Amino acid sequence: MPNMNEKTNANYKARAEIIKALAHPSRLFIIDQITNGERNVQDLTCLVGADISTVSKHLAILKNAGIVKIDKRGAQVFYSIKVPCLLKFLPCVEAVLKNNVKERKACLK
Amino acid sequence: MPNMNEKTNANYKARAEIIKALAHPSRLFIIDQITNGERNVQDLTCLVGADISTVSKHLAILKNAGIVKIDKRGAQVFYSIKVPCLLKFLPCVEAVLKNNVKERKACLK
DNA sequence: TGGTTATTTGGTATATATGCCAAATATGAA
DNA sequence: TTCATATTTGGCATATATACCAAATAACCA
Numbered sequence: 285m286p287n288m289n290e291k292t293n294a295n296y297k298a299r300a301e302i303i304k305a306l307a308h309p310s311r312l313f314i315i316d317q318i319t320n321g322e323r324n325v326q327d328l329t330c331l332v333g334a335d336i337s338t339v340s341k342h343l344a345i346l347k348n349a350g351i352v353k354i355d356k357r358g359a360q361v362f363y364s365i366k367v368p369c370l371l372k373f374l375p376c377v378e379a380v381l382k383n384n385v386k387e388r389k390a391c392l393k
Numbered sequence: 394m395p396n397m398n399e400k401t402n403a404n405y406k407a408r409a410e411i412i413k414a415l416a417h418p419s420r421l422f423i424i425d426q427i428t429n430g431e432r433n434v435q436d437l438t439c440l441v442g443a444d445i446s447t448v449s450k451h452l453a454i455l456k457n458a459g460i461v462k463i464d465k466r467g468a469q470v471f472y473s474i475k476v477p478c479l480l481k482f483l484p485c486v487e488a489v490l491k492n493n494v495k496e497r498k499a500c501l502k
Numbered sequence: 503t504g505g506t507t508a509t510t511t512g513g514t515a516t517a518t519a520t521g522c523c524a525a526a527t528a529t530g531a532a
Numbered sequence: 533t534t535c536a537t538a539t540t541t542g543g544c545a546t547a548t549a550t551a552c553c554a555a556a557t558a559a560c561c562a
Contacts, residue, residue, distance in 0.1 A: 296418035299486050302493075303421075307413040308520085309405035325539060338521050340540055350493040359529040359538045367489050373482035377408050380476050384411075384459040417550085434509060447551050449510055468508045468559040 305349030306370070310334065311342050314363075315351070319371060322355065322364035414458030415479070419443065420451050423472075424460070428480060431464065431473035 306312065310332050317323055317331055329339045343363055346352040353366040365371065415421065419441050426432055426440055438448040452472055455461040462475040474480065 293418065295490075296421050298490050299421055299483070300416050300418045302486050302489050303412060304416040304519095307409050307416045309402065309409045312405050312408055312412075326537095335522055336539075337523080337541080341520085344540080350489045350496070356529090359536095361539065367485065367492075369485035369488065370482070373479070373485065374408070376476065376478035376482065377411050379478065380411050380459045381404075381407050383476075387459070413549095435507095444552055445509075446511080446553080450550085453510080465559090468506095470509065 302349045302351070305345050305351055308342065308345075310339070311346055312374075314339075314342060314346065315365065315371070315374075318352065318364050322362040324360045324362050326360070328363065411458045411460070414454050414460055417451065417454075419448070420455055421483075423448075423451060423455065424474065424480070424483075427461065427473050431471040433469045433471050435469070437472065 306315070313332060314328055317328060323331075325336065325340055325343065328343070329336045332339050332342075343352070347354060347363070351365070351367055351370060352363050355362045355364070415424070422441060423437055426437060432440075434445065434449055434452065437452070438445045441448050441451075452461070456463060456472070460474070460476055460479060461472050464471045464473070
């Protein structure tokens with residue numbers, strides 16, 4: 285990109301990676317589930333309703349992005365939110381969503 | 394997902410779609426470029442440094458997600474931010490990023 | 503109308519993401 | 533050590549995303 289040097293470009297890429305970690309229904313659901321406290325992989329697997337390996341990979345993506353943190357206790361791994369400021373952003377996403385719905389309804393009148 | 398009814402599931406999917414629209418380096422760059430005012434497709438294409446058809450598709454993704462709005466004037470289309478609250482979220486992403494860098498450096502000491 | 507500029511859309515090749523199964527690893531208890 | 537439980541990782545098939553080129557559409561002007 286002509287007006288973006290290597291460093292700037294890398295920065296946008298890194299930011300996109302973090303946002304990408306949030307951009308999946310199951311991962312958003314997981315984030316909601318651990319908002320008020322930690323949960324282990326087993327419980328999250330049950331809540332999400334997918335294969336445990338799938339959930340484990342979703343959790344790895346969130347952890348790798350620096351969004352959640354873990355606490356190993358025995359054989360269990362408990363996941364919790366690491367970055368509360370990201371949570372403030374979710375209501376805004378919800379607001380965009382509602383506005384989209386409203387606008388699309390308006391088109392049909 | 395057992396603990397998620399159809400409606401809830403659809404809601405997470407819809408939210409993920411909006412976030413996904415933000416999750417690309419070029420689209421984040423575009424958002425920065427139009428934060429302080431509208432820009433047309435031509436200028437954005439030059440700034441991003443990709444094919445104009447590629448940029449047009451990125452813009453369509455942002456528009457479809459309800460993140461940006463357009464103003465057609467003559468043959469030109471000007472894009473601007475529609476949802477300022479999403480911008481507040483970007484500094485938090487930046488903070489996560491810096492924290493990740495810090496932690497990964499610490500591992501090497 | 504015909505030409506010029508601005509933008510979008512169709513098509514396609516390539517890259518990335520997702521989900522499941524099976525296998526590997528880790529932890530604690532018998 | 534051997535077993536049982538909890539979690540992660542490897543592999544693979546399928547789905548989605550991305551980028552470019554070429555062609556189509558839109559708006560304006562001569």
